[in-house]
Amino acid sequence: MKPVDLAKKLRRDAAFEPAVLDRGKAALMAAIQQEALPTRRPIIIPQLPYADIRAALSFLERAFGFREIPSSRMQAADGVIHHALVEFGDGVIGIGTQGAHGAVSPQSGGIESQYISVAVADVQAHYQRALAAGARIAKEPRPGGHAYEALDSEGHRWRFVHERLREVPTR
């Protein structure tokens, strides 16, 4: 017998269930869709820790208008969200798990070690929206003023300023 024929004899087919092909297709199409999404590469993404990410995402949307980027959500099989990204204009912020990367939520840490300022087109309208959603106001806007500060669901401090005041010199 020729060596190739002997090798041929060792060929053995593995039986697989038809569902394997369907699972493979579903996984591939999910990967393709992910790939097809428009992407951006922000140079800096602030990452904020929360004890309850689900509650934080809901609050940030209702009060401040930060929208979750749906495909960014990292969720475990048990439904616990570990991380997500929210966007506002061209800004992106990471909403992460408290304790991960050494970051602590002000709710348990007891201090705010930083605040983030966000440019908005209409400070008064934004303030009314935050107020209606139950945000704690840390610094009221002055009459006719162009800035206010609010605390979110876990005490992170946000400063909202009129977009005109957000200009950064180029040099």
Place this chain on the structure above:
Amino acid sequence: MSSPPDGEVIGRSLGEPEAFGLIYDRHAPTLLRFLGRRVGARVAEGLVGELFRIAFERRETFDASRTNALPWLYGIGSNVLLKHRRAEARRLRASARMLAAGPAVDRRASAAALDARVLFPRVADAIETLPDPEREALLLFAWEELPYEAVAEALELPIGTVRSRLNRARARLRELIEPKGKGRNRRR
């Protein structure tokens, strides 16, 4: 309804990524069987996913004038398999054991059965010890029954190189299976 050749579909998938799903529909069953033969059904399921994800990411490099993407996909599959040499070796040995054990046979056939018991594990070992490029060429040719041109395309080699690798693989197998100066060779 005429269906567009693979090259055209892959070309279209550059601007319209979902079109790549058709390449999966056309070739996934063949490649799943290919991977299954080499590493078994359980490992193959994961590998077929890896294979198509790599293919999708590299679709720009596919020569759109080719009508059939199968040899190219075999090539990606061969690379994916390299990382799973242990599973492959296990399966090959199991196949050899199964063949060698064979069903009980009558007396006349028992000599052949004895031969097989010795021979198949030896062939399996021989295939396993072939250098990767030779083993790959041999199995694409003998198990997948790809013609030389397709093996060459899959391994991105000139056809002459495929021929010489196959010849080397054959010679090595012959050597390993029939050590010089043993039994059946003496008569020659």
